[in-house]
Amino acid sequence: MTVIKILLLGVLYYVQGLPYGFQDKFLPIYLRSRGLSYTNLTLMKLLLLPWLLKALLAPAMDLFQTKSFWTYTSLICLMALSFLSSFISQEFEESFLSFSVILFFFNFFSATQDVAVDGLALQMLTDKDIGQGNSAQIIGYKLGAFFGGGVLFWVQIYWGLQGAFGLLGIMYCLTLLAFCILMEKQGLKHITKKSINTERLYIQNEDVELNENIQVSHKNDQQLNWKVVFREAFRTPHTWNVAVFVIFYKLGERGALSSFPLFLVDEGVPTRTVGLWNGMFGQIGSLAGSALGGILLSEKRFISKVLKFSCWFRVLPVTFQLLFILFWDQFSSPAVHWIVHYSSLLSICILQFAAGIATAAAFTVMMICSQGALQVVQTTHYTILASSEVAGKLLFSSLSGMLIDIFGLSTVYFVFVLLSLGTVFIVPEIPVKEEINKYS
Structure with missing residues (x-):
């Protein structure tokens, strides 16, 4: 099954x-x-x-x-x-x-x-x-x-x-x-099957006693309106710390993956070569990371460790890319330049591999957190978390290019490193389903 x-x-x-x-x-x-x-x-x-x-x-x-x-x-x-x-x-x-x-x-x-x-x-x-x-x-x-x-x-x-x-x-x-x-x-x-006919909500407001049991039947589905759904979704344990994490955890990674290939093209690396490593090899690395993440995440007790490890892991290739940007012109020896050339391309694949593990772990945490919500609002809860991740990526992606034009690539790339490192310290703990017994 x-x-x-x-x-x-x-x-x-x-x-x-x-x-x-x-x-x-x-x-x-x-x-x-x-x-x-x-x-x-x-x-x-x-x-x-x-x-x-x-x-x-x-x-x-x-x-x-x-x-x-x-x-x-x-x-x-x-x-x-x-x-x-x-x-x-x-x-x-x-x-x-x-x-x-x-x-x-x-x-x-x-x-x-x-x-x-x-x-x-x-x-x-x-x-x-x-x-x-x-x-x-x-x-x-x-x-x-x-x-x-x-x-x-x-x-x-x-x-x-x-x-x-x-x-x-x-x-x-x-x-x-x-x-x-x-x-x-x-x-x-x-x-x-539709669970709304049997789901019981505990709604706290000025007119209803705390934890009063209100039966939501098919006849009065309309009474369970958008306001109540969102309120119950945000009352789910661990929602806020998971939401904060998924807003920020992709920022440094996305900034690096979008700007470093362009840096290599500007420095004379053939566009076809960059496209091959960033597109095909990088995508293979990302898929491999996601597959490995699925294996490592099979045990629930390891999820936080896997997520924290992948966040630490991402810091390494982003840091090396910053060093490449700072000292690219210093590598005059043909042999050293050849090593740096392919090491920089390899760093893109390593970053996408680590990103694949981190994404699998983050979405697993999001899903576990949403499974802790009332069944009648689970889809809304998970969509809120997923939309938070998308909003964070879109907002930062739209601003990063402008920041690079204003402050320069090396300065903004240092911010990418700090953002990647900062996510390590806001990794959420795995939500425990027993904590939501007050709803049942």
Whole structure:
């Protein structure tokens, strides 16, 4: 049963990565080749708004229907949208507005699927297999992004945009079929039943006694409104310290991974070489780190140690990269320069390897923390944590380039080192489920 659950989650997270790779890697190159301006390419980032509003979608999924229902619905909508796009793809080249509308709905239904699948994972995974489940999530998502950005690019070359959308539709169709088979035939359906009819909430306010038991029935689902859902989510033990950690733990790493390859290009390292090491070899290192993280995280008592170790580990390649930046011009000897050249490229792979372990451990902590919430608000709780991580990365990524232009790369890179080191000291302790007995 564990293998089936891990396989099911891996497949679902794989198709979640398809739209990201499709929009982040494939579409900018394709649209630019068709003459789209840089301004319009930049404005297309606004189409990612549904991903930032996931926390508003999550309460609706907690309050109405089951997570499997929302997963079915999102997959069907994405499949239909893909096939529809394959038939009208010729119009996209003439109408940027039509293309933008299609992409907006791709993001909306993908964000819906993301929230629903996270809710499924919270209900399906036990303490024993939660580490492997989160590795399946990360590896599946990265493979999906690779397929969406790489394979679809080559499909478009030979069969055009119509073929790319058609293949995307086939992938969603196969995923929907696999989801139906695994959910209906392998005895997993019972874990996704709607729990709101039997969930008891303990709501503390001026009109209700502390810990008064309020039965939430199907008849008055509307009474469990967004305000109550968010309040109960934030009352979950360990929520705040986990949220603070996931906001900051990626900042130094993301800054280094986005700026150091550009430094190497500026210093004359061939773009193709940097792309090979940063893209292919680095991605392999990231996948290997995520896979190793899943193995190390199989025992719950090791999760904090694995997370702290990976945070320490990340400090080393970022520090070495700072030294490369500071003393790059000092290496005049051809032999020494050759060593530094490939050591700097290797540091990118090592950093992505460590980042893979850290990400698997961080998402495991997030999921354990969310499993400690009331079942009726678990999806909202996990989405809040996941959105905090995304918000931290997006905010810092948008500012780091400007900071480099103002203060210089070496100064800002020193900040990257400090941020990477600082996360070691805010690693949260593993939430203990027994601490939430006051809710039951």
